[in-house]
Amino acid sequence: MPLRLPDGLPAIDILKRENIDIEEMLVKKDDKRPIRIVILNLMPFKATTETDFIRLLSHSPLPMDISFLKLKSHTSKHTPQEHMDRFYHTLEEVNKEQVDGLIVTGAPVEDIPFEEVDYWRELQEIFNWAHENVRSTLYICWAAQAGLYHFYGIPKYPLPKKMFGIFPTTPLKLNLPLFRGFDDVFRMPQSCHTEVRREDIDRIDDLEVIAESAESGVSIIRSRSRQDFFITGHMEYAPNTLDTEYRRDLGKRDDVELPKYYYREDNPENGPLVTWRAHANLLFTNWVMGINEM
Structure with a gap:
């Protein structure tokens, strides 16, 4: 499972403790060119999100070169500048x-209109660049909403309360390479205050809903003309992520309830029951394999 990671990235030590053999994952410069994956990390705590995605990508049998993209128009408040300077690159680089x-990861800006997000114009430039230069893009959570709005004009809608939990989700086209090896139902973590609606998506000929949930709604959309996927949830989440969010918001928000289908016996003291990780690994492996087959 070879990966080429930036030397000194904090995720390396964490993944070593999870028995992922990092030494074998680092490939030599003279090896066959690995698949190059770039992550535009819009989340505030960069190192946590880096680890979440690298953990999933490490299950691919193909060599990969992973690097991180940063915005010039936005300065992270929760990640040291030294980290950003060492591990992140501009689009030009x-x-x-x-x-x-x-x-493209999610971002904690759901309640802000797209045009009022301080880095919206630069994000649009990156979206357009990806559309012309990248084989396949995964847009995650808020980024999925942003991509759908930018390319297709699809709006987002506020929810009366946070969609929060691990929801049963149905893949609608099991013959797609993205769902190779999937069961009839998988579970997707959701943590969102806004949504996109199927009726808006169905009006766009280039878009197709390929996974949805009876409870949490549209889950994965794909572009028919490109290998682009818009994922409304967080398959990359670690086992304790929703627990951290729940305890953080207790007493601070009145629209957040106990995450559904998450805690053992619905009791936070019993800890989470992890039900999504196998399909998460499969989803990201299938995505990388699909890029390799293009």
Whole structure:
């Protein structure tokens, strides 16, 4: 499971403790060119999100070169500048070599209109660049909403309360390469205050809903003309992420309830019951394999 990671990245030590053999994952410069994956990390705590995505990508049998993209128009308040300078690159730097796959993470700006997000214009430029230069892009959570709005004009809608939990989800086209090896139902973590609606998506010929949940709604949308996927949830979440969010928001928000289908016996003291990780690993492996087959 070879990966080429930036030397000194904090995720390396964490993944070593999880028995992922990092030494074998680091490939030599003279090896066959690995698939190049770039992650635009919009989350505030960069190192946590880096680890979440690298953990999933490490299950691929293909060699990968993973790097991180930063915004010039936004300064992270929760990650040291030294970390950003060492491990993150501008679009101009990233674009010097072929990029095969792009992952755009969620961001804690759901309640803000897209045009009022301070980095919206730069984000649009990156979306347009990816559309012309990258084989396949995964847009995650808020980024999925942003991508759908930017390319197709699809709006987001506020929810009366937070969609929060691990929801049974149905893949609608099991013959798609993205769902290779999937069961008839999988579970997707959701943590959102806004949503996109199926009726808006169905009006766009280029878009197709390929996974949805009876409780949490549209889950995965794909572009028919490109290998782009818009994922409304967080398959990358670690086992304790929703617990951290729940305890953080207790007493601070009145629209957050106990995450559904998450705690053992619905009791936070019993800890989470992890039910989504196998399909999460499969989803990201299938995505990388699909890029390789293009």
